[in-house]
Amino acid sequence: MLAVADGNGSYGSSSSRMSNNINFNKNPDSSVSISKMDVIIPFTPDVPCDNNGQRMWWAFLASSMVTFFGGLFIILLWRTLKYLWTVCCHCNIKNKEAQKVNNPITIQADGTTKTGNEKEEAPASEVGWMTSVKDWAGVMISAQTLTGRVLVVLVFALSIGALGIYFIDSSDPIESCQNFYKDFTLQIDMAFNVFFLLYFGLRFIAANDKLWFWLEVNSVVDFFTVPPVFVSVYLNRSWLGLRFLRALRLIQFSEILQFLNILKTSNSIKLVNLCSIFISTWLTAAGFIHLVENSGDPWENFQNSQPLSYWECVYLLMVTMSTVGYGDVYARTTLGRLFMVFFILGGLAMFASYVPEIIELIGNRKKYGGSYSAVNGRKHIVVCGHITLESVSNFLKDFLHKDRDDVNVEIVFLHNISPNLELEALFKRHFTQVEFYQGSVLNPHDLARVKIESADACLILANKYCADPDAEDASNIMRVISIKNYHPKIRIITQMLQYHNKAHLLNIPSWNWKEGDDAICLAELKAGFIAQSCLAQGLSTMLANLFSMRSYIKIEEDTWQKYYLEGVANEMYTEYLSSAFVGLSFPTVCELCYVKLKLLLIAIEYKSEQRESRSRKRILINPGNHVKMQEGTLGFFIASDAKEVKRAFFYCKACHDDITDPKRIKKCGCKRIEDEHPSTLSPKKKQRNGGMRNSPNCSPKMMRHDPLLIPGNEQIESMDANVKRYDSTGMFHWCPSKEIEKVILTRSEASMTVLSGHVVVCIFGDVTSALVGLRNLVMPLRASNFHYHELKPIVFVGSLDYLRREWETLHNFPKVFILPGTPLSRADLRAVNINLCDMCVILSANQNNIDDASLQDKECILASLNIKSMQFDDSIGVLQANSQGFTPPGMDRSSPDNSPVHGLVRQASVTTGSNIPIITELAKPGKLLPLVSFSQEKNSGTNIQMITELVNDSNVQFLDQDDDDDPDTELYLTQPFACGTAFAVSVLDSLMSATYFNDNILTLIRTLVTGGATPELEALLAEENALRGGYSTPQTLANRDRCRVAQLALYDGPFADLGDGGCYGDLFCKALKTYNMLCFGIYRLRDAHLGAPSQCTKRYVITNPPYEFEMVPTDLIFCLMQFDHNAGQSRASLSHSSHSSHSSSKKSSSVHSIPATNRQNRSSKAREARDKQNATRMNRMGPEKRWFTDEAENAYPRNIQIKPMSTHMANQVNQYKSTSSLIPPIREVEDEC
Template identity: 85%
Template sequence: MANGGGGGGGSSGGGGGGGGGSGLRMSSNIHANHLSLDASSSSSSSSSSSSSSSSSSSSSVHEPKMDALIIPVTMEVPCDSRGQRMWWAFLASSMVTFFGGLFIILLWRTLKYLWTVCCHCGGKTKEAQKINNGSSQADGTLKPVDEKEEVVAAEVGWMTSVKDWAGVMISAQTLTGRVLVVLVFALSIGALVIYFIDSSNPIESCQNFYKDFTLQIDMAFNVFFLLYFGLRFIAANDKLWFWLEVNSVVDFFTVPPVFVSVYLNRSWLGLRFLRALRLIQFSEILQFLNILKTSNSIKLVNLLSIFISTWLTAAGFIHLVENSGDPWENFQNNQALTYWECVYLLMVTMSTVGYGDVYAKTTLGRLFMVFFILGGLAMFASYVPEIIELIGNRKKYGGSYSAVSGRKHIVVCGHITLESVSNFLKDFLHKDRDDVNVEIVFLHNISPNLELEALFKRHFTQVEFYQGSVLNPHDLARVKIESADACLILANKYCADPDAEDASNIMRVISIKNYHPKIRIITQMLQYHNKAHLLNIPSWNWKEGDDAICLAELKLGFIAQSCLAQGLSTMLANLFSMRSFIKIEEDTWQKYYLEGVSNEMYTEYLSSAFVGLSFPTVCELCFVKLKLLMIAIEYKSANRESRILINPGNHLKIQEGTLGFFIASDAKEVKRAFFYCKACHDDVTDPKRIKKCGCRRPKMSIYKRMRRACCFDCGRSERDCSCMSGRVRGNVDTLERTFPLSSVSVNDCSTSFRAFEDEQPPTLSPKKKQRNGGMRNSPNTSPKLMRHDPLLIPGNDQIDNMDSNVKKYDSTGMFHWCAPKEIEKVILTRSEAAMTVLSGHVVVCIFGDVSSALIGLRNLVMPLRASNFHYHELKHIVFVGSIEYLKREWETLHNFPKVSILPGTPLSRADLRAVNINLCDMCVILSANQNNIDDTSLQDKECILASLNIKSMQFDDSIGVLQANSQGFTPPGMDRSSPDNSPVHGMLRQPSITTGVNIPIITELVNDTNVQFLDQDDDDDPDTELYLTQPFACGTAFAVSVLDSLMSATYFNDNILTLIRTLVTGGATPELEALIAEENALRGGYSTPQTLANRDRCRVAQLALLDGPFADLGDGGCYGDLFCKALKTYNMLCFGIYRLRDAHLSTPSQCTKRYVITNPPYEFELVPTDLIFCLMQFDHNAGQSRASLSHSSHSSQSSSKKSSSVHSIPSTANRPNRPKSRESRDKQNRKEMVYR
């Protein structure tokens, strides 16, 4: 280097500065060497003085090496003519800036420290002088000090304001600050990209700032970085630590070299790779933009940014030293490596693979690799597995739902398991529902297991799963809850703590309603008393379609109805579940049972051909001609209230657009009721031919339609009607003038007409209603659990009950009521129960203790205390179980009459004999301990043991004469004075039960598979579905799992839940629930015409065919003839048969088991031992004097086999021939706790 520009050292240095060449020597006088080729010997002597170097230089001019890079020198670029490298100038600018600033900061701190020490010492001296000179002198000396402090305070205040402003600007607390922070990061990445572009050029080259576009952009970026550096410096509290920050070091080694390059017209790649360290802030930037919100995502981005920034920065250093060479080697040991080859080298080094194809040759490069491999290997070994784990643990189902145009979706959440989802999908997507154009979106915070995932894949066209929680608004937004048609919440029926499960579901409702108050929610609840908490949610509105399906309420309600009509629980469960038709050719009981199982409940609007006809007439026409069974209608009254009436009677006429409730096997069959036309289909015999005809609907003008809607209930002629307001009348007149010839169909819903007519029901068919996911009723037309207005004058018995001083019913008039009783007054000892001859009663065997969860026995008792029974018809209820448990339930039972308790255990035969279990109408076996056992096979052990215990008991026949349920009913209007109509005619005397197998029992099960243990003589496969097993078909077993289908049934038609609660609960209304929520007990009320009118509602009963008014049809008659006769004569609606299991056999059988046949066809043949399920009207005139003839009875064939309780029809005639044995027994049992 000392020999000047033409020496070997200089040439070698120039070659090293070429950054990619192979040590090409460049002479300092290139033009002179070029001219020496054509000159004299003087020039050759000058050439010989340079020996081999000059010859080499001469050859390089004529034959340049292609692998050498020469610093371009042109007349336009005033670069160093000697090829001198200036890398030290760039590096010196950075080092001087860094160490110079560091020195100034340290110097400032030192001076400040010394000043503080000096001032501190001076302050102590002045304070001592103040104390010695006295207070007067102190006052005088303090005055100038205060003035100085004010000046300093003003200065500090100004500096503090600037500092605070700078801090706000760089901390992203404001929108401007966020924009600035993001902009700095974006420009840093831009500067890094410029470095990537320039890395393909030599390490050092001559650049013209005015012509190099990338240099100009880089200059602009760095000017901005310099300004941002100043803001950061002002805002920093500790200047020293700020000077040593990573971002500050990056600025020191990247910003000053740019200014040097402009001054020198040179570009040095140098340490610009340090801009890659800015990537570490990538996570913070994404958090500022609210892109990263979860801890896992923040951690993942942090790891990736640190790993990548370290990787790229190290690659940049290797690229610099390998392309430059070692300074002490005169830069001769360099090698040409691209930046991306260095990136590759660093990766194989960190991963310890080291292929050897690329490696460091310089000493600086190798020394750096020694230290980097230690930290890089540690980082690779720790960061990469953690990154892979975070990526692998990312929610597979963490996306967002994309709504499909023209297709609704529902959100299902809560207890999402393989069992609950499979049961839900099986019923929701059943083929009998026709077209289900609804997509199901499941939301759960736990990813599905393999089995559940496979289930979702099988239904991938209609089912999607997302992982999340409805308690998180972000997850609710992901599943588009605001556009969902409904949200369904499933409950865990097998949880150990039902109250905690209900609390979880209530919190889900609160979260969903808080996010979107208008969403329709259908939720499952386990405990009845927890339904009251839903009323506390302001946006909860049952009128808008919100429903709570209380499993305990419906389960115990089903069981209670089986106490009144054995087998009814099975029939109702099958009606509200979607079952496919299974055809059996053999003449077995399964054939008839499965034919009934295929029936479901549907709704459809009635054709205008039925308008004006009475309900029994339409019901008969639908059954005979349309092969449909209609059991109820939705009635719209004048006050715009919608009420569901079950078998209302012949006084109610069908209105236009009345919604009917049908039992049918397919939704297409129900369309016959909508398409029926009297003109076209009156002579059609095949119901399949009843389809939409070409007849036009009757039309009327808007004015007449308005007048008819107005005057339907006012009872006046159109001319005298005054119920239409003047404004509406004026609007109608305007319409008449505007459209004098216009007319609308009765079933059309004109937009202009809707503005005036509120009474007309919607014309959308229920089938379309189902396809649309269930139409919601408006707040003014929501169905209510109300009875129809009685058009009959109350009987004498009902008028006598209107005693203002006696409370016999609750405040709503729906249930029998008595004053609260202490539990000690209803407790029976075993001896007292044995001395009391109980018969025709209900025995409830319950397992529970002081720590068991309450099952809500009120829901079992309420249907048995419905006010549509007369007091003497109420069955006495005897609870057998732990007194500690029953004390906890007693608060909800103390207002019901005819309830007794026998402390004991259902496994004790002595206790069972004491309550005369062989004379009971029904024995119910319940358990409150079922969910406390982990093994599902053992959850029902207590109920199964109790059932088998009862069935194995033997009884003495001597007690048979005391049996109470041997009388039957006679239909109203029949003369019972004749021998054929005597009180005992139609019901044979029931012999006593001698074996427990014949005792009617219904057992509650938790696990469906445990049903195989109830009947030891059946041949059910353990894998058989519950509804196909013999105990369930016979009505002796009930499982809560059958209620799962109510979720989908309620979604498609919210009237279905109202109907089933009307049938099952005995008359529970939303108003009654609100009252119970306030007081947790029924409130007694005085009898008024309004409350007594609520008793006028039908009830479920069983009609015996062995004798009585229908005995002629019982022996080979047709079910259709029985249906029509019962409907015409007694307004009784028959809907099923309870038949002996072996009735189809030609030989007599000793088996007394019965099974359910739902909605048999018209030509179905009857047998004498059949019991008919029917809906009976309330008898206003059945008084207390007919107590012995108005309760249930046990029907049996002559082979002395006992069946379930049988209801017949009360008679209005006198009963002169009352059996003496019944009278003597009634006199003997006039104790308060002994009832029929």
């Protein structure tokens, strides 16, 4: 092949064709000429090279081939010999076994015996030595040890380094003369290959199958890259050759990253695998094309070569794989073209399969997979759980409301599903304060990404519309467990759907409600809000608006929306009271805040001074004048924004006493002096509404011994302590458990029962429905701050199968009855006298089982419309003039407990005829308030007070057919919600942010709506799932002394003079001074602003009206009333005659009457006619019927007198409902004490 070149060849002409062709000149100092080869091997006199002009590429290739095939031959020869040896040994063993059968024991010359097994002891030591060396080599290259991992990573790094040297040398000719001692890259490459040779030896020793090891890809790479380097040193030549095979080491890139714990997920491992295989194949093929195209075909004497750089070959292979083939670069050699044919087959398949998969994996990578970077001086919270557009928008709207102080808190959302486009747009609109990361709180790695250990709190949202509430609660409990397990000190606020699932949170060791952990139970609070509406309709709307952040919407027109929205702008805030209030009683401070500061103070935080309960704080709502303020008393205020509440903290009597504009009350010089000398103040308490607040950690001081003693408390000692009338905490009325059959009423029994003033609960549910938790609805109606005779009977109308499942939690409450049926049956509704009830509650347990949101509330809406369309004639059901009936326990109209002597009776309103509880005038014995006749139109279902629970807010438009609400109107702006006739659980979403900013808000609202649920009671229910009866001790009976919500009418009574054009502020001050009643809102007729009488009986809520707000006679006042011990005194001394009870009870010294305020224009003739009518009805007596009652005083059957009643009479009696006992004036009570 090689011959002497023609002497006419010159270096200049050949170099003009290609820089790396081998063409030799006759001048020995410049080149070596070789015939029939138009290529040159460049060299200098300093670099010794072969002057004979021969190319030595075959020597490099031969070293690799000899090494590969020689080793392969040796391995095969060894295996052949080993196989032959094994066969021979097998034959020998068979012969020896045959000899053992004939002669098992051999006697040696020395007289000893030797068996065949002893001959195997010699090679045993040799096998053990080889095994130990093999194990050592395996440990050295194994990635399971630190040494192995370091060695594997080092080999990979050096392989990439060798590939880099190849890239550098690819710009030089394929073959050239090189001096090893002067070529720096050749020396580095030599060092790398020596290390590869040693590593190859370790791998060979550790290999179990030497033949398979010899044929591995990594071994082949070593065969064609390591030996040529040693040949280069020997020949002082460099041949680029097959060094491009080092690119195949890139296939191990994913393994290396796994050894370093960089790749952990399957998607990332798969992505790196695909990329490394694709790139290594691409670079290796480009190296082969670069070699053959720059060398030419051997059978063409290398004349058809072309100068291509390595990167041009990389470009050529890419356009070839992608089938584009521009044609600007192509293969000229036969070897190159032949390789391209086979490469297209494999490369095209690889490109078509790998590239789309790589793109898919890259596209599926988590867009929100980063880590949160905390900002110095800025807190952050983590929000997880049910993350949707609706839940996030509601949360952000309340959390970032402008009425709060500067919210210097960043919100980090963590969810395992990437947000949709709408939710992503919402995050972008709040990008300065909101970040989203994709992950799960159940994964500790994701918790570390969001810096949960430095977060101020973690909020967990629940899916209120899920089909399985228990499963949703279980998911949230697992989230709490995961977060607490990662960081036990983190504060967690979580939503729970079912009340009974709250008990599971107590099982978490690090769960501590004292440190700020809170569980917002939506079922508990929803039922509590609805129960409070049964006592004072519209209260659910007022409370929902108070705990939600809503902006003030100004309306110029004189409509009901104007006054409603003015009240909606009020929220609940907390602030520490100024030292100027120290020593003042709560009513005095409350009046001063309302009149002077334009703030409504409704409660304070109290820390008991008793040693055993010193560490426990309590929320006292309108505690009365026996509570005196001390330094650092925390007050709960109703105001329009947080800046207004600061007046209570800045107020100074010396500086602000003569200021009439509350906006001018700001921090004065006296406050600066106090801040400079905080000797009397304890350390500051952190507030979460943005920044720190100077707030001493003190508590108000009780002027009497604890438990709280109020006027009339001396009666406790005379009560029978052996009778269980209340639960063990003293917070609720209790009775021994009853079987459900004893409280079931048939339709005929219910029709004959004169039910009035009761609560009808229409419940939709079946055996498969999720439990709604009716105990949370009953508990506020059975609070111990009501006397027994004041408890409203509760009648459940629904499926008996469903109510049996709920009965386990209801069997300890008195005056609870069940009518099996359906709320859609008018016969069942008439049987329970729904037109005479105080409140009708419509609930459904099937709401979340329907996918269509608009149909989720279909049952409740149909029931509501069904009741409103009912008509009631002058006679009720079967109660004709000659019919006989009986009254259920606690509803005996002849009983003195239900007579007007105890304070509130039913009286018809001249304007509306709606049910209004009022304080009765009792100045003269036997005096009754005027009854106003009604037209027949009033006897319809539209006058029945009801509240309907909704799941979907937009369905509120279907409740009232005569309203003009837009379907897109927010729930709080709709007429049914403003009137208190509709309630949706979505209004409770704002409690998450309210609880975060103020630890006490949730405690306050639970105190208001649950009737007195405490952490101790929750622990008891977690143990027994039922209330436990307790004896009446002074400690438990003292718990009855707490305020309750009521509605007072202005038509008559002590406030009648203020009802006609009087100022709300005057009413507020009079009620507070005289009766310790705290007024906080008005329930007004919708058309009262028109001035003219209207047939509409709908009312709406006005929260915290201003002092100058003008009142009308039909207004109902929301107020917090003190507990009256006197109203529940011995009833046995009173006559069972209704007529005689009026006079005898009024003469009793234990009952204090309110000074009467007589209205003018009263007709004496009308009063006489009404008295005669009442006397005639009272004298109608029927036969006796026995009825079993659960009254605490008498558990035996008693005789009840039957009085037929007409609808006209019943409606008149039903118009004003009894919600509280007679309130004694404070001055008389103090005289008693």
